[in-house]
Structure formats: structure tokens, C-alpha cells
Amino acid sequence: MGTSEARGILTDGRGEGVVETQRFTFGSAAGGGMRLENGEALAPVTLAYETYGTLNRERSNAVLVCHALSGDAHAAGIHRGLDNPGWWDDMIGPGKAFDTDRYFVICSNVVGGCKGSTGPSSTNPATGRPYALDFPVIAVADMVEAQRRLVDHLGIDRLLAVAGGSMGGMQVLQWVASFPGRVRSAIPIATALRHSPQQIAFNEVVRQSIMADPEWRQGNYYEYGQPAKGLAVARMIGHITFMSDRSMEEKFSRKRKNGGFRKFDPDFEVEGYLRYRGDAFVKRFDANSYLYITKAMDRFDLSGGRLFERTIPLDTRFLVISFESDWLYPSSQSRELVRELKRGAADATYCEIRSTYGHDAFLVEIEEQTHLVRHFLERTFNGNGTFRR
Amino acid sequence: MGTSEARGILTDGRGEGVVETQRFTFGSAAGGGMRLENGEALAPVTLAYETYGTLNRERSNAVLVCHALSGDAHAAGIHRGLDNPGWWDDMIGPGKAFDTDRYFVICSNVVGGCKGSTGPSSTNPATGRPYALDFPVIAVADMVEAQRRLVDHLGIDRLLAVAGGSMGGMQVLQWVASFPGRVRSAIPIATALRHSPQQIAFNEVVRQSIMADPEWRQGNYYEYGQPAKGLAVARMIGHITFMSDRSMEEKFSRKRKNGGFRKFDPDFEVEGYLRYRGDAFVKRFDANSYLYITKAMDRFDLSGGRLFERTIPLDTRFLVISFESDWLYPSSQSRELVRELKRGAADATYCEIRSTYGHDAFLVEIEEQTHLVRHFLERTFNGNGTFRR
Numbered sequence: 001m002g003t004s005e006a007r008g009i010l011t012d013g014r015g016e017g018v019v020e021t022q023r024f025t026f027g028s029a030a031g032g033g034m035r036l037e038n039g040e041a042l043a044p045v046t047l048a049y050e051t052y053g054t055l056n057r058e059r060s061n062a063v064l065v066c067h068a069l070s071g072d073a074h075a076a077g078i079h080r081g082l083d084n085p086g087w088w089d090d091m092i093g094p095g096k097a098f099d100t101d102r103y104f105v106i107c108s109n110v111v112g113g114c115k116g117s118t119g120p121s122s123t124n125p126a127t128g129r130p131y132a133l134d135f136p137v138i139a140v141a142d143m144v145e146a147q148r149r150l151v152d153h154l155g156i157d158r159l160l161a162v163a164g165g166s167m168g169g170m171q172v173l174q175w176v177a178s179f180p181g182r183v184r185s186a187i188p189i190a191t192a193l194r195h196s197p198q199q200i201a202f203n204e205v206v207r208q209s210i211m212a213d214p215e216w217r218q219g220n221y222y223e224y225g226q227p228a229k230g231l232a233v234a235r236m237i238g239h240i241t242f243m244s245d246r247s248m249e250e251k252f253s254r255k256r257k258n259g260g261f262r263k264f265d266p267d268f269e270v271e272g273y274l275r276y277r278g279d280a281f282v283k284r285f286d287a288n289s290y291l292y293i294t295k296a297m298d299r300f301d302l303s304g305g306r307l308f309e310r311t312i313p314l315d316t317r318f319l320v321i322s323f324e325s326d327w328l329y330p331s332s333q334s335r336e337l338v339r340e341l342k343r344g345a346a347d348a349t350y351c352e353i354r355s356t357y358g359h360d361a362f363l364v365e366i367e368e369q370t371h372l373v374r375h376f377l378e379r380t381f382n383g384n385g386t387f388r389r
Numbered sequence: 390m391g392t393s394e395a396r397g398i399l400t401d402g403r404g405e406g407v408v409e410t411q412r413f414t415f416g417s418a419a420g421g422g423m424r425l426e427n428g429e430a431l432a433p434v435t436l437a438y439e440t441y442g443t444l445n446r447e448r449s450n451a452v453l454v455c456h457a458l459s460g461d462a463h464a465a466g467i468h469r470g471l472d473n474p475g476w477w478d479d480m481i482g483p484g485k486a487f488d489t490d491r492y493f494v495i496c497s498n499v500v501g502g503c504k505g506s507t508g509p510s511s512t513n514p515a516t517g518r519p520y521a522l523d524f525p526v527i528a529v530a531d532m533v534e535a536q537r538r539l540v541d542h543l544g545i546d547r548l549l550a551v552a553g554g555s556m557g558g559m560q561v562l563q564w565v566a567s568f569p570g571r572v573r574s575a576i577p578i579a580t581a582l583r584h585s586p587q588q589i590a591f592n593e594v595v596r597q598s599i600m601a602d603p604e605w606r607q608g609n610y611y612e613y614g615q616p617a618k619g620l621a622v623a624r625m626i627g628h629i630t631f632m633s634d635r636s637m638e639e640k641f642s643r644k645r646k647n648g649g650f651r652k653f654d655p656d657f658e659v660e661g662y663l664r665y666r667g668d669a670f671v672k673r674f675d676a677n678s679y680l681y682i683t684k685a686m687d688r689f690d691l692s693g694g695r696l697f698e699r700t701i702p703l704d705t706r707f708l709v710i711s712f713e714s715d716w717l718y719p720s721s722q723s724r725e726l727v728r729e730l731k732r733g734a735a736d737a738t739y740c741e742i743r744s745t746y747g748h749d750a751f752l753v754e755i756e757e758q759t760h761l762v763r764h765f766l767e768r769t770f771n772g773n774g775t776f777r778r
Contacts, residue, residue, distance in 0.1 A: 200643075200660065202629060208621070268589050301643070
């Protein structure tokens with residue numbers, strides 16, 4: 001994701017360059033794993049993660065970036081020999097919003113995922129086979145608890161910022177709720193304190209589509225291959241909700257597609273696009289991870305004061321961002337979050353960015369986000385008294 | 390569909406009473422069938438239809454009501470021995486919006502459907518087996534051409550009004566385009582001159598969901614049973630788009646559901662509701678009909694002056710209605726229709742009704758619609774000089 005056209009404009013082409021995904025494992029059958037929110041134990045736990053920039057001597061310049069539903073640890077730069085810029089490459093790098101000349105940026109793949117971190121496709125040490133549905137139910141709080149272990153491992157006491165869009169924004173809020181003393185500032189983008197019934201409904205249809213595919217085999221498909229058709233349809237639904245009516249109009253209008261001869265072949269470009277995105281997704285994302293992670297999102301709920309269950313330090317700062325045409329995580333949800341923060345007397349700034357890109361905007365509206373994030377981080381960092389340019 | 394609570398309020402409990410579905414068949418292998426828009430022939434063609442009220446001597450009080458995607462000929466009253474009010478029962482009956490003390494109301498099931506009219510589940514006379522995908526591609530214009538034959542058969546030259554919501558509204562507009570001299574007034578509700586890419590995208594996912602089910606068997610499932618899982622998921626997607634974010638919030642909020650014990654059983658009421666509606670749909674609607682009809686909707690396009698291809702009589706009147714919270718057929722599409730009508734110098738009134746019900750509003754916002762439709766029909770009828778109360 002991200003627009004390749006926009007890339008490099010803001011940074012004179014300077015990027016993170018070649019980066020490598022690392023792994024951090026904790027816990028074993030003997031102990032030291034995670035106690036999950038639902039009470040079950042998980043061990044060992046591996047997190048795939050990447051870092052960009054350099055941790056300063058005071059360890060005060062670390063920014064944790066959290067990915068969305070189908071994202072991964074590869075947020076910036078490219079991998080050796082590949083042309084695969086990270087999902088927020090436009091935002092992370094020298095001179096960019098998360099300026100790696102100044103900050104040490106960390107991104108890890110969530111627990112429950114399928115991009116190097118422990119999830120349903122990982123080997124269950126009890127059986128030597130993939131967990132599949134024996135993987136325990138995970139919560140956004142568990143994703144954050146695993147990240148906390150990684151942050152400990154990196155020797156960082158307090159993060160300068162935790163930032164992310166969509167489900168990444170939920171993790172940002174969960175960090176504040178779970179470990180308020182360890183978050184100097186928070187940047188929740190295009191997110192919500194909890195899912196509305198409409199958001200749950202879309203996720204439920206996504207799950208039903210996967211589970212309706214007989215190739216899903218109650219989750220035990222690993223020796224046979226993915227439930228490709230169900231997963232592709234699930235992702236098509238997602239893509240409709242990530243775009244806006246307007247951005248679809250601009251991208252496709254009613255342009256016709258060539259080459260359909262059988263009945264119900266695509267007539268319109270938008271149909272071909274959705275099928276392409278659906279099929280591509282099957283190659284890169286585990287169906288069971290999609291089930292587990294969407295459930296974690298639906299159950300997430302920090303409304304009604306739960307965000308403030310632990311005392312938040314007075315100097316914690318919030319930058320809340322939403323996008324005008326985002327109907328999946330509408331601005332009304334960000335405004336509700338801001339009201340909740342204000343009720344808690346938090347230091348919160350809110351900005352709704354004009355955009356036609358819908359929910360995808362947090363990945364593609366780079367210029368405005370860069371402006372907001374850069375200044376917010378500079379003020380936070382300098383106010384901390386640990387850095388002057 | 391429709392709200393049973395609202396029923397009877399406006400009419401002191403008077404309804405159409407017991408009604409019966411009738412059948413009209415035309416054409417045979419020898420000829421007299423339909424020449425479809427794509428050039429293919431279809432014969433015989435049966436239309437299931439119902440009528441309510443009495444045709445007057447001048448045959449000037451006939452109103453054709455057109456149903457939406459999954460509707461049928463049963464628009465009002467109940468069938469003998471059943472408690473199954475028609476889909477627009479709140480709008481059609483003595484003293485109601487379409488007042489059967491004054492008007493003769495006709496509703497027929499569309500060609501391509503599965504509720505008594507000829508469609509892919511009908512017997513192909515060439516093989517003695519269901520058509521399945523040998524059924525020809527149909528267009529909204531074909532639905533209307535078949536209705537025109539029925540209207541001829543009933544001896545009606547000019548319809549006092551053609552009315553309908555959603556795909557019903559498309560048929561209304563197609564009547565104006567195909568047979569302008571035979572339409573005295575038109576009431577297109579919650580509809581569009583053509584689908585946007587977002588509307589096409591939702592329909593495409595619906596089709597993909599059906600076709601992804603191996604039980605679909607390339608359309609040849611009739612001896613085995615419906616592709617139940619794919620069709621249920623398809624309908625779940627539909628139901629999300631028929632409601633609004635707000636109406637889902639009001640109906641479900643985040644209320645929990647009891648009884649889920651296995652992983653990925655529904656947690657929330659909204660999930661249980663969608664599964665219930667999806668499963669119920671499988672029992673009442675043919676999967677192939679869903680494919681054919683959604684394609685007809687996506688290909689429908691009367692924009693760019695095509696609505697006026699034939700000359701529209703000067704006395705033709707339009708009442709365009711849309712609903713504030715309808716994001717599937719947003720008011721902007723109705724406003725575009727009104728602009729198109731005004732460019733054609735047509736006599737058009739437009740009203741956007743306040744509602745939180747989303748696209749479902751045309752089925753449930755009875756009071757405002759009744760007010761608008763009743764007065765519009767009275768003015769049209771009286772202006773015609775054939776009726777004074």
C-alpha cells in the first residue's frame with residue numbers, strides 16, 4: 001500500500017534503505033511466556049520486528065509504530081534484493097514525519113499475525129503442528145503486552161511516542177490504558193475507542209466468508225493450502241470499506257474491463273481490481289490470522305472511562321487524526337475519543353484531514369500527516385528537555 | 390420487510406385482506422415471446438403478479454409498483470391461510486399512500502426472478518431442465534418490457550403512475566425511457582440513474598461470494614440444493630448496506646449475544662442478526678436469480694440523456710424521493726436524477742426524507758412517504774380530469 005508516485009517527494013528521495021526483520025523470542029514450556037487477557041498462557045512467543053534510526057544515549061527518542069489489520073513489522077525501507085518498501089515508508093525515514101535522523105523507530109508484527117510473530121499458523125509446541133484454532137483467543141491488550149516485552153528487551157523505559165492507524169490506533173490507545181507511565185505521547189489515527197455494530201458487522205461477514213469455504217476445514221487447512229476463495233471474498237469486502245465512494249469514482253468511474261466472455265466475468269474495472277486484490281491477499285495473509293485479529297478488534301473497548309483505568313501522567317500528550325471521507329472509521333469516532341480524552345483532562349490535539357481516500361488515507365495522505373506528526377513530535381521531544389537541535 | 394409495529398396506524402387497521410398471486414404467460418417456441426435487450430429470444434415468459442383495488446371504467450387509475458432486488462409480486466395484503474403481509478403493505482391499501490379505494494395497483498415479479506416469473510430456476514423448454522446459466526442475460530429494460538406486456542394484457546394504455554424504490558426505482562426510470570407515452574407520472578425512490586463503482590463493487594462481492602461456494606456448481610445446483618453458505622454471506626453483505634451506521638447503533642449497539650461457545654461463534658447481537666438473515670434468505674431466494682438481477686442493476690445506465698431517448702410528454706410528472714441516511718443509494722444520486730430531469734425540462738418534485746434507517750427507509754418510513762405520494766397522486770389524477778372526489 002502507499003502511493004509510489006508520492007514517494008520521495010518530501011525527502012529528496014532519501015529513504016531508510018535496506019533494512020532487516022529481526023526476531024525476539026521470550027518464554028518456553030518452563031515459563032516466562034505471556035499470560036493472555038483471557039487467562040490462558042502462550043509460550044514461546046516470537047515477535048518479528050524492525051527498527052530504523054538510532055536509539056540515543058538517554059534512550060528517550062524511541063517511537064513505536066503499530067500496524068493495521070493486515071500489516072506487518074516491515075514499516076519502512078526495503079529488504080535486501082527486493083523492491084518492497086514498508087507500509088509506512090512515506091512516513092518513516094530521514095527527514096520524514098518519523099525522522100530517523102532524530103528518532104529510533106520500532107515496528108513489530110502483532111501476536112496472532114502471520115508475518116513472523118507467533119500466531120495460529122505457528123507451530124504449537126505441544127503437538128509439533130500448526131496451532132490452527134488451538135491458538136488461544138487474543139486481545140489488542142495481548143498484542144500490546146507482547147510489544148511491552150520487546151520494548152523492555154530493547155532497554156527502553158518510556159516511549160517518546162506510540163503511533164498507528166486503524167487497528168494500529170487501537171494499540172496506541174491500549175498502550176495508554178495498559179502502561180500509561182511508559183508512553184510520553186500517543187498518536188491514534190483513523191481509529192476508535194471501540195467498534196460500532198457496523199464495523200463489527202463488516203468483520204463478521206469477512207469471518208463468515210472465510211469459514212464458509214470448505215477449504216477452511218475448521219481451521220486445519222495448513223497441509224492443503226489456504227481457503228483461497230473465501231479469503232479472497234473477505235478481502236474484497238475489506239477493500240470496499242477502505243476506499244470511499246468518491247475515491248472509487250475517481251479511480252474507476254464506470255470504466256469497462258476487456259476480456260470477459262463468460263457470464264458474470266467482470267464488466268467493470270472496479271470488479272477486476274477487487275478480484276485482483278482478493279487473489280493477491282491469499283498469497284500473503286493467513287486466513288486464521290484474519291479471524292483472530294478481526295475478533296480482537298471487535299472485542300476491543302476502551303470507552304466509558306476504561307482508557308483511564310490506570311493513572312495517566314500529566315505530561316502525556318495526544319495527537320488524534322481522522323480523515324473526512326473515512327466512513328469505516330468515521331471522524332465522529334475520533335471526536336468521541338477526543339471528548340473522552342478531554343473528560344480525562346488529557347492534553348489532546350485533534351485534526352481532521354481533508355481527503356477523498358477514505359480509510360486508506362492514513363497510508364496515502366502523507367503531506368498533511370507529516371506536517372502534523374513532525375511538529376507534534378518535535379514539541380514533545382523538546383518539551384522533554386532531552387533534546388535541542 | 391416493513392415494520393409490523395407501524396402497520397395499521399395510518400389506516401385504522403384496514404388492509405388489502407386476502408390476495409392471490411396470478412400468472413400471465415406469453416410466447417411459445419412458435420413465437421410471441423420477448424426479444425431481449427441483448428438480442429436473444431426468451432419464450433415462454435410467465436409473470437407472477439398481483440392487483441389490488443379496481444380498475445375504473447376509463448382505465449385511468451392504474452398504478453404499477455415495481456419491487457427491489459429480492460422483492461416479489463406480493464406487495465400488499467396476505468395470502469390465504471398465511472400471515473405474510475406484502476413488502477409494501479404499509480403503503481398499499483384502502484386509505485394508504487397507494488389508496489386502493491381510488492387506484493388499481495399492480496405489482497409483478499421481475500423477469501429473471503424466482504418468485505413465479507420466468508428466471509434461471511424456471512424450466513428451459515429446450516431441455517426440460519432448469520435454465521441455470523443458460524438463461525439469457527437480462528436487463529432492467531427487459532423487466533420493463535415484460536411488465537409492458539402485462540399492462541397491455543390488462544387493457545391499460547397509460548399508467549397513472551409507476552412507482553418503486555431501489556431497483557424498483559430503476560424500473561420506474563426505464564419505463565419513462567422505454568415507454569414515455571404510457572407513463573402519466575413516475576415516483577422513483579432511493580434510486581439512481583446508474584450504479585456508482587461502490588455500488589457495483591458491493592454487488593460484485595455478493596456475486597463472488599455465491600460463485601465461490603463449490604455448491605454453486607457453475608449454476609447447476611438445482612438437483613442438489615442452494616449454495617447455502619455463499620448465498621448467506623452474500624445476503625449478509627446486503628443487509629449491512631441496507632441499514633445505516635446509526636440504525637445499527639440504535640438496533641444493536643454492542644449488545645452481547647448469549648450462547649456462543651466455540652471460537653468465532655457470534656459475540657454480538659449484530660452478528661447473530663446477520664447470520665439469521667443470511668440463512669433465512671437461502672430458503673427464499675434463488676442464488677442464480679441474485680446473480681442475474683445484480684448484473685442487470687450494475688449495467689443499468691440512463692445517465693447522459695439516455696433517459697430522454699424517446700420524447701417524454703409534457704404532462705409527465707415526477708416525484709423523486711431519497712433518504713438522508715441512505716448511503717447505498719445516497720441522496721446525491723437522487724439530486725443528480727433531479728438535475729437530469731430539470732435539464733430535460735421535466736415537471737419534477739424532489740424530497741429528501743429525514744431518516745436514520747438507511748436504504749431500508751423506503752420500506753419503513755411510511756408516514757412521510759404516504760403524505761408525499763398521496764398528494765402527488767391526487768394532484769396527478771385530478772389534473773388528468775378523470776376523477777373528482
